[in-house]
Amino acid sequence: MLCGLLKNSIQMNPKIIIVIHYLEIGGAETSLIGLLNALDYTKIDVDLFIYRHTGELMSAIPKEVCLLPENPTYSMVEAPMKVALKQGHIGVVLARLWAKFQFVIYSWKAKPLTMEPYYYYMEKALSKVLPSLAKYGEYDLAINFLGMPCVVLDKIKAQRKVNWIHTDYSSIAVNQKNEEPRWLQFDNIVSISKEVTKTFIQVFPHTASKIIEIENILSPLFVRQQADLYEVKAEMPDEPDVVKILTIGRFSPPKKIEGIPHICAEMERLGADFRWYVIGYGPDREIQEALDKYGMRHRMKLLGKKSNPYPYIKACDIYAQPSIYEGKSVTVREAQILCKPVVITDYPTAKSQITHGVDGVIVPLDEVQTAMGIVDFINNGELRNKIVSHLHTHDFGNEIEVEKIYSLIHDK
Numbered sequence: 001m002l003c004g005l006l007k008n009s010i011q012m013n014p015k016i017i018i019v020i021h022y023l024e025i026g027g028a029e030t031s032l033i034g035l036l037n038a039l040d041y042t043k044i045d046v047d048l049f050i051y052r053h054t055g056e057l058m059s060a061i062p063k064e065v066c067l068l069p070e071n072p073t074y075s076m077v078e079a080p081m082k083v084a085l086k087q088g089h090i091g092v093v094l095a096r097l098w099a100k101f102q103f104v105i106y107s108w109k110a111k112p113l114t115m116e117p118y119y120y121y122m123e124k125a126l127s128k129v130l131p132s133l134a135k136y137g138e139y140d141l142a143i144n145f146l147g148m149p150c151v152v153l154d155k156i157k158a159q160r161k162v163n164w165i166h167t168d169y170s171s172i173a174v175n176q177k178n179e180e181p182r183w184l185q186f187d188n189i190v191s192i193s194k195e196v197t198k199t200f201i202q203v204f205p206h207t208a209s210k211i212i213e214i215e216n217i218l219s220p221l222f223v224r225q226q227a228d229l230y231e232v233k234a235e236m237p238d239e240p241d242v243v244k245i246l247t248i249g250r251f252s253p254p255k256k257i258e259g260i261p262h263i264c265a266e267m268e269r270l271g272a273d274f275r276w277y278v279i280g281y282g283p284d285r286e287i288q289e290a291l292d293k294y295g296m297r298h299r300m301k302l303l304g305k306k307s308n309p310y311p312y313i314k315a316c317d318i319y320a321q322p323s324i325y326e327g328k329s330v331t332v333r334e335a336q337i338l339c340k341p342v343v344i345t346d347y348p349t350a351k352s353q354i355t356h357g358v359d360g361v362i363v364p365l366d367e368v369q370t371a372m373g374i375v376d377f378i379n380n381g382e383l384r385n386k387i388v389s390h391l392h393t394h395d396f397g398n399e400i401e402v403e404k405i406y407s408l409i410h411d412k
Contacts, residue, residue: 014140014409017047017068017156021078021147023055024281025305026250027330028146028166031192031216033060038217038402044409047136051077051147056307073131077148095125106175116172120179123148130155141409143190153185160187162408168349170199171254171325180204188408190214193328195352214404216330220397223337227310235303236277236315243274243378246316248309248331249323251282256324256345259367261290263322264299266371272378274299276320279312281305313338318377318384322370323347336360339391341384343374357383359390 018036023029039046041064048065050058051074061067076084076092084092099122106117127150134157142158144151152161163186183189189210191197201208236244249255257278264276276299284302291297306312309331313319319335321344332353335342342360344350354360361383363373377384 013043013045015045015047015137016141016143016405016409017049017136017139017158018143018145019049019147019151019156020145021051022053023050023057023061025056025307025309027216027327028164029055029057030330030334031166031218032145033057034217034219034222035402035405036062036065037219037222038399039064039405040402043406047139049133049151051075052079056305059307068136071131071133073129074151077126077130091129092126095129096122099125117175117178119148120175123150126150127154141405144186149182149186153182160408162186162188162190164190164192165196165200166192166327167254168196168199168325168327168347169203170348174203176203180206183207184210186210188212192216193349193352195349196327199348212404212408215398215401216328216333217398217401218330218333218337218396219399220337220395223310223334226308227314227338229308230311232311232315236275236312239275241273243272244315244317245274245276245320245374246279246312246318246335247276247320247322248279248313249321251280251284251287254323254325255280256322258286258290259322259370260300261287261294261296262367263371263374264296265294266368267375268296268299270371270375272375274378276300277303277312277316279303279306279309310334310338313340316340318343318374320374321345324365325349326353328353332360333396336391336394337396339388341377341387343377345370357387359387359394361387 020032046065047068048061049068053070073089073092076089081093081096099118102121103118126148133155139158142152142156142161144163146164149163183204184206189207191200191211191213192215194213197211197213249257251257257280260276267274278300281304291300313335319340319342321329321332323345325347326349328349332342332344336359342354344354344360344362345365346362350362354362356362361377363370
């Protein structure tokens with residue numbers, strides 16, 4: 001497909017560029033695929049710039065999208081430093097080392113609870129070594145969907161520049177003084193929910209006038225079609241009176257996958273008979289240690305990465321999301337589309353996603369109480385049936401949200 005300047009020279013549609021770090025399976029990445037599938041390509045031309053061309057969702061990019069070539073420097077932003085050094089990207093390595101040094105100094109004083117301030121220092125250092133993308137011409141709209149804001153702000157020419165936010169900012173540590181001026185450089189900031197907006201404004205109050213809300217775009221038809229592609233009984237077998245629970249998520253602190261073995265142990269103590277399946281990837285040392293500590297390998301099963309998770313959602317009896325914070329979970333919505341009873345923990349934005357007792361249940365964050373809540377839900381067949389009946393009558397489609405993208409282009 002023609003891209004950049006060449007395409008612009010022969011077509012008159014508005015031009016958008018969307019930037020993301022990679023397309024590994026994840027909530028934000030899945031929502032981008034939903035957005036790309038919802039766009040009307042008779043109205044706009046879309047270029048997609050991905051730092052590193054990896055991930056199962058690469059094959060899901062619509063054919064109408066122009067995938068820009070991978071840039072070697074950008075591909076090293078999150079690669080192991082040994083790999084970057086071996087391939088000659090000394091500038092990237094030095095920038096990342098300098099960012100780590102600055103973060104250590106900052107941590108001595110501020111003692112942050114999360115790594116988010118490090119990403120600010122990393123972006124600041126890397127912005128000096130990342131090449132310009134101006135060769136692709138000027139765009140009507142540039143979107144930083146997930147990645148470093150500096151790429152859209154400093155490396156791309158565009159009449160309007162927008163940044164997506166996907167997370168609950170009340171649960172992460174940021175340096176407001178350092179980061180708010182960067183956010184204010186964007187023409188708009190897109191939030192995926194009212195709760196995400198609320199927490200973001202609490203941290204960055206001067207950005208309030210720039211925020212618009214665009215929900216994660218999901219197609220119920222696509223989700224259902226993908227769910228029917230194949231059976232997964234070999235991996236999630238039917239067992240008499242055994243409840244199949246499923247969780248999908250990266251192995252990262254917000255998802256709290258390492259807490260599941262403890263929850264399983266408490267559920268077993270309470271007499272529940274179940275298997276808890278997990279689809280995901282990432283560092284798993286803490287998960288493996290917890291499995292051994294609680295002796296729960298017979299209960300919790302790690303299924304690894306799956307390019308199509310929907311048949312697994314279809315096969316489960318309950319979908320569970322035991323996170324400590326979320327923006328607005330895409331997989332929760334996907335499970336609801338497939339009419340699965342959903343359990344989520346009471347993270348700050350939980351009530352923006354689930355109406356307790358109507359389209360799912362919310363249980364306490366504490367692992368012992370989480371276990372009690374899930375066991376109560378397993379034993380309450382009447383409530384589960386009521387929720388499933390509600391899900392069958394509810395339309396979760398929101399493709400109309402894409403109209404807000406077109407408004408961003410024309411609101412100059």
